[in-house]
Amino acid sequence: MSVKAFGIVSSPDQSIHVEGLQDYRPIGAFSFLGRFRVIDFPISNMSNSDINRIQVYVRTRPRSIAEHVGSGRHYNINSKRGKIQLLFSENSSSRSIYNNDISAYMENLDIIQRMHQDYVIIAPSYMVYKQDYRQLLDAHVASGADVTLLYHKVDNAREYFKNCYTISVNKQKGVQSIEKNLGTANSKNIFMETYCMKRDVFVELVKAASWTSSVYTLSDIVNIKCKDMDVRAYQHRGYFATLTSLEDYYNASMELLDYNIASDLFRAEWPIYTRTTDSCPTQYFDSSKVTGSFVSNGCNIEGNIDNSIIGRSVVVKKGAVIKNSIIMAYATIEEGVHIENAIVDKWAHIIHAKNIRGEADAPLYIKRQDTL
Amino acid sequence: MAQNEMLAMILAGGRGSRLKDLTTKVAKPAVFYGGKYRIIDFPLSNCANSGIDVVGVLTQYESVLLNSYVAQDGRWGLDSKDSGVYVLTPREKADEGLDVYRGTADAISQNIDFIDNYDPEYLLILSGDHIYKMNYAKMLDYHKEMKADATIAVRPVPMREASRFGIMNTDGKGHIVEFEEKPAKPKSNLASMGIYIFSWKQLRKLLVEDMKDQNSDHDFGKNIIPQMLSEKKNLIAYEFKGYWKDVGTIDSLWEANMDLLDPKNPLNLNDSSWLIYTEDISTLPQYIGKEAKVKKAYITQGVRVEGNVTNSVLFTGAVVAKGAKVTDSVLMPGAVIEEGATVTRALVAENVRIGKKARVGSKNSENIELVAKNIKGGAK
Numbered sequence: 001m002s003v004k005a006f007g008i009v010s011s012p013d014q015s016i017h018v019e020g021l022q023d024y025r026p027i028g029a030f031s032f033l034g035r036f037r038v039i040d041f042p043i044s045n046m047s048n049s050d051i052n053r054i055q056v057y058v059r060t061r062p063r064s065i066a067e068h069v070g071s072g073r074h075y076n077i078n079s080k081r082g083k084i085q086l087l088f089s090e091n092s093s094s095r096s097i098y099n100n101d102i103s104a105y106m107e108n109l110d111i112i113q114r115m116h117q118d119y120v121i122i123a124p125s126y127m128v129y130k131q132d133y134r135q136l137l138d139a140h141v142a143s144g145a146d147v148t149l150l151y152h153k154v155d156n157a158r159e160y161f162k163n164c165y166t167i168s169v170n171k172q173k174g175v176q177s178i179e180k181n182l183g184t185a186n187s188k189n190i191f192m193e194t195y196c197m198k199r200d201v202f203v204e205l206v207k208a209a210s211w212t213s214s215v216y217t218l219s220d221i222v223n224i225k226c227k228d229m230d231v232r233a234y235q236h237r238g239y240f241a242t243l244t245s246l247e248d249y250y251n252a253s254m255e256l257l258d259y260n261i262a263s264d265l266f267r268a269e270w271p272i273y274t275r276t277t278d279s280c281p282t283q284y285f286d287s288s289k290v291t292g293s294f295v296s297n298g299c300n301i302e303g304n305i306d307n308s309i310i311g312r313s314v315v316v317k318k319g320a321v322i323k324n325s326i327i328m329a330y331a332t333i334e335e336g337v338h339i340e341n342a343i344v345d346k347w348a349h350i351i352h353a354k355n356i357r358g359e360a361d362a363p364l365y366i367k368r369q370d371t372l
Numbered sequence: 373m374a375q376n377e378m379l380a381m382i383l384a385g386g387r388g389s390r391l392k393d394l395t396t397k398v399a400k401p402a403v404f405y406g407g408k409y410r411i412i413d414f415p416l417s418n419c420a421n422s423g424i425d426v427v428g429v430l431t432q433y434e435s436v437l438l439n440s441y442v443a444q445d446g447r448w449g450l451d452s453k454d455s456g457v458y459v460l461t462p463r464e465k466a467d468e469g470l471d472v473y474r475g476t477a478d479a480i481s482q483n484i485d486f487i488d489n490y491d492p493e494y495l496l497i498l499s500g501d502h503i504y505k506m507n508y509a510k511m512l513d514y515h516k517e518m519k520a521d522a523t524i525a526v527r528p529v530p531m532r533e534a535s536r537f538g539i540m541n542t543d544g545k546g547h548i549v550e551f552e553e554k555p556a557k558p559k560s561n562l563a564s565m566g567i568y569i570f571s572w573k574q575l576r577k578l579l580v581e582d583m584k585d586q587n588s589d590h591d592f593g594k595n596i597i598p599q600m601l602s603e604k605k606n607l608i609a610y611e612f613k614g615y616w617k618d619v620g621t622i623d624s625l626w627e628a629n630m631d632l633l634d635p636k637n638p639l640n641l642n643d644s645s646w647l648i649y650t651e652d653i654s655t656l657p658q659y660i661g662k663e664a665k666v667k668k669a670y671i672t673q674g675v676r677v678e679g680n681v682t683n684s685v686l687f688t689g690a691v692v693a694k695g696a697k698v699t700d701s702v703l704m705p706g707a708v709i710e711e712g713a714t715v716t717r718a719l720v721a722e723n724v725r726i727g728k729k730a731r732v733g734s735k736n737s738e739n740i741e742l743v744a745k746n747i748k749g750g751a752k
Contacts, residue, residue, distance in 0.1 A: 033656070033657065034657040035657045035673065073446070074652065259659055259661070259676070262656060262659070263656070266655070266656045271654035272654060273654055274654070276652040278647045278648070278649050278650075279642070279647075280406070280407070280408070280641035280642050280648070281406070281407035281408055281632075281641075281670050281671055281672035281673075281685075281686075282658065282670070282671055282672070283632075283633075283635055283642075283669075283670055284666045284667065284668060284669040284670075284671065285635060285667075285668060286667055286668050288666060288667060288668075289665075290660045290664070290666055291660060291661070291662050291663070291664060292660070292661065292662040293659070293660050294656065294657045294658070294659055295657055295658050295659075295660060295671075296657045296658075296673070297408075297657070297658075297672055297673050298642060300635065300642075305660075309657075310657075313642075
């Protein structure tokens with residue numbers, strides 16, 4: 001069964017930059033919890049919600065996303081009845097302020113207008129959560145609203161969610177404004193940059209934004225229009241993470257080391273799909289000591305790991321110690337190296353630097369393919 | 373390799389009855405091995421990695437699961453245009469009443485029409501229940517080089533064990549001069565691996581004759597190979613020196629799993645140039661809990677360990693709860709070892725639950741204990 005909506009996975013604009021990691025790939029292609037990539041979450045949510053036409057917008061460095069998403073078959077998208085399209089912003093450079101979501105939609109407006117589905121669900125490629133979009137769509141249709149926005153209530157907005165938008169809602173769940181989170185209060189409704197609306201309304205909003213200002217984003221135009229349009233809010237519950245800074249990425253990952261939180265995000269009835277690498281199981285040696293960690297397949301572990309996330313095919317040699325860290329795929333941690341509060345990017349080789357320590361609130365980043 | 377130069381046929385009809393309860397509902401090729409695989413993943417992945425495009429899988433015994441498993445040919449990358457994995461079960465035919473495969477050769481004979489569709493130059497015959505990595509393209513090169521009519525893969529076994537195998541006696545230059553099934557006094561230690569390359573036109577002729585022979589067992593080892601030898605055909609032994617296991621019993625299946633615990637094991641499933649492909653399952657990565665102790669283990673995605681695991685292989689979704697101890701054991705997919713339970717020298721079957729504080733298996737047992745039913749907590 002397919003629903004009457006198509007999906008759009010959106011790209012963050014140039015105001016968002018995650019230190020280090022984003023030099024190599026867009027946030028959607030970040031490794032997450034060892035064996036996933038961030039974009040697996042919005043696409044799996046859509047696939048599980050019976051949305052089988054999906055457009056993925058890629059603003060910069062398309063290689064890793066294109067390779068990972070591919071035909072979309074691993075997301076259970078049937079190639080005859082459904083399709084995943086990768087759409088690129090071609091007319092402006094990646095760092096340009098003009099290269100935002102609206103300009104990407106304008107470039108591909110004919111494709112959007114040709115979609116058969118009457119509704120569109122737009123979800124960001126830089127946030128992690130689980131949501132049945134059929135429920136969002138049903139609520140949207142039932143309310144008769146023009147636009148419905150997904151939000152998450154938080155009580156730590158002073159410290160976290162710095163790059164996010166907040167929404168203020170009235171008692172009838174009507175949205176009154178969308179604003180950048182300025183950290184003025186702890187209790188806030190964080191806008192999950194997820195929209196549900198009719199395709200025609202979406203096209204009108206995109207055109208209106210583009211005519212009004214070349215740098216307007218979709219959230220800008222919805223903020224302006226919510227005075228005279230019926231824009232409602234729909235509350236999300238459960239695990240929610242934004243990955244718009246290195247600290248946020250680190251904290252979101254560490255939070256999932258609580259198995260109860262992780263198993264709530266990964267339910268058998270709501271699978272998160274990813275591309276398999278066909279790596280074999282992980283080998284633990286006689287000398288290994290591993291506690292409180294998620295470990296991906298294909299690793300060789302001789303050393304010590306505590307409270308960490310280990311990507312695929314990582315090698316941890318005898319006597320190495322990894323604590324409160326994220327080690328990405330194909331990294332090698334040699335004998336006697338001590339790593340704490342760090343994010344080690346793919347293919348890094350830690351051999352000479354024996355002591356790599358970041359702070360719990362400021363993790364250290366080690367570059368992709370770097371030898372230390 | 374040119375398109376369909378060589379077609380592969382995998383014999384996957386056997387029950388493997390010495391595997392006891394593991395094969396009451398599934399055929400032996402579908403039995404789990406190595407943390408995340410089924411045995412038939414090995415010949416299928418070998419085919420895919422050797423550049424063979426079309427594979428027929430001949431199933432018979434309890435074939436429902438096996439048929440649906442191998443039909444998903446995308447798993448092994450055998451789903452591009454002009455390639456595929458085809459399930460061939462016995463079928464009723466218009467002119468004869470055959471409905472089962474009477475022997476290994478008969479299984480091929482009954483599918484001559486399927487093979488003819490592809491008009492291959494060579495036919496590769498494989499067994500669906502062996503664990504090994506082998507490049508069949510190299511074997512075909514050798515077949516051509518030796519101008520063979522048939523090439524049979526052999527491996528050296530210890531001389532004292534040779535009487536348990538089908539033994540190929542050669543002239544020292546690779547030419548097979550005699551084949552002896554389980555000889556009392558073996559003259560050679562080259563055991564047949566049940567892997568054959570035939571020139572299809574020749575084999576086709578022999579199979580058609582064999583079908584008509586009332587006294588034949590319709591078996592490659594008993595009939596076809598001896599027939600070819602009596603006709604003085606050029607039969608070549610192709611020596612294979614890598615890891616190879618026919619896991620016929622619970623003990624040998626356990627042992628083959630234990631082999632993987634040696635990081636230098638010769639099967640090396642971590643070789644990215646020769647991957648073994650299998651079903652892709654959506655799960656969390658493996659989680660090793662705060663109080664867990666894991667030493668010398670082979671563990672795959674979706675496993676959760678809160679207790680102690682030593683010298684063991686854990687399959688997808690297996691759970692070892694707090695205070696549980698798993699030693700020298702194999703936990704198949706979804707096996708759950710509850711709090712405080714002890715599992716020693718055992719093979720716990722798929723989705724079996726070992727209750728709280730139960731004890732299964734023992735350190736000094738002669739044989740590995742197969743646990744195929746749930747065990748209640750507290751006592752055994």
